[in-house]
Amino acid sequence: MAIRVAGALRVESKEPADASMQELERLNDRRALLKADHTRYLKQHPELTSILNDFLTEVLARKPDDVQAFARAHFSLRPIPGTVKGLRPLLIAGPSGVGKGTIIKRIFERFPDQLGFSVSHTTRKPRPGEVGGVHYHFSTVDGMKAAIGEGKFIEHAVVHGNYYGTSAEAVAQVSHAGKVCCLDIDIAGVKLVKQTALDPHYVFVAPPSFATLEARLRGRQTESEADILKRLSAAAAEMEYGAQPGAFDVVLVNDDLERAVDALCAQLRQWYPSLREAAAAAARGEGEGECTEEGGGGGGDT
Template identity: 50%
Template sequence: MYMRYFSRLYSAMAGPRPVVMSGPSGAGKSTLLKRLMKEYDSVFGFSVSHTTRNPRPGEVNGKDYHYVTREVMQQGIDNGEFIENAVFSGNMYGTSKAAVQDVQAKNLICILDIDMQGVRNIKKTDLNPIYITIQPPSMDILEKRLRDRKTESEESLQRRLHAAMVDMEISKEPGLFDIVIVNDNLEAAYDELKQALLEEITKVREISASS
């Protein structure tokens, strides 16, 4: 029921299309997103997801994620407060309605950073976002990037690599994503990302200029 209600709510809300960003850990998605948000801070708004995992060094509650207990997260899901939710590496992740609505209320392009399970869930709604996936050039390069972080145990690293392999295969599914960006070169990948979003960026700037 809440899914249908939320879909109707979105249909009624005018404004720029949201952007769904996906891709395996280590593909460079976070780096590209941070750069995009810095260059266009008055255009994009980040939908802050909820998670039950612990913060990494430097991460801030309410900015990087809303860090909550499993009990709190499950209660929110049961109450219909989430558009999508998924379990990854034993931790729960999800995008709340409130997080998206907060961004859209400011007439900003809402960015949703979610995994493949979340992408499939949003496909069932009529949110109508632009679907973009950031992919690594190869598994070898991805593994090197993850090992260089030095933030994972070997067991955790292997889980991420397995998930990345599945992610890379699913991303090839026709029609799942509007744009597939292979991040072999950060500058080239960033230019490709900007080009994909240029039309929506222009719309927001025109609305801002006329208000």
């Protein structure tokens, strides 16, 4: 085809157009192949739809400010194929002096094969007898700051100049071992956990009254007056948060240790089938657990 431009005759070749058409055809063929490949892969892995739908549901329900950090936490906590599913972690919180540590120790004695603690990270130096990976994961400040920035920790805090934190991987390791991961976390940590995809069962251990808690703290005779007042101030704020509707799944009033432990055992049997089975086996004399079906009765849900 000839085209006259400004008095000159220019011959337009059809080759560029032909080349463009060939490139377009190749591109369309490539797209068709990719589409077929993707369709085949999705048919082979239908769980992808469920996984992505679950993630979108969690995002819309929680509306996190940092979606990328939320996504990292969400997918790092997903069960690995072949491991026990449905083992939601158990988070126990409560003010200093309420007896939380003793209660946790007792439920671990009753369910040693079903409960597990995650190994926390810290930047402090190891103390005599402490073993890395057993008592703590010992880290550098820079290393831990980087991991926190990457969203690898579900909660963290700075205590006396040292970083402490619970990583998503540490919690997942306990779950992958087929155990319920128990987390002993303060209220500041609870608030951080609520911003993640961890979704544990929340238990708040409360004293019968503030006066009772103060008497317990003073009765220990291990802190100075200034330390006691600091703990009481923190306890007042923690108890106020713990009393908020919906803040915790269960509020366990520790007015009597045995009743509190039995009540928590009863609640754990409702939440976790593996603990219910262990209690039934103990009742039949097949195991060593003490938390039988007759004990407790769920009285801790107050």
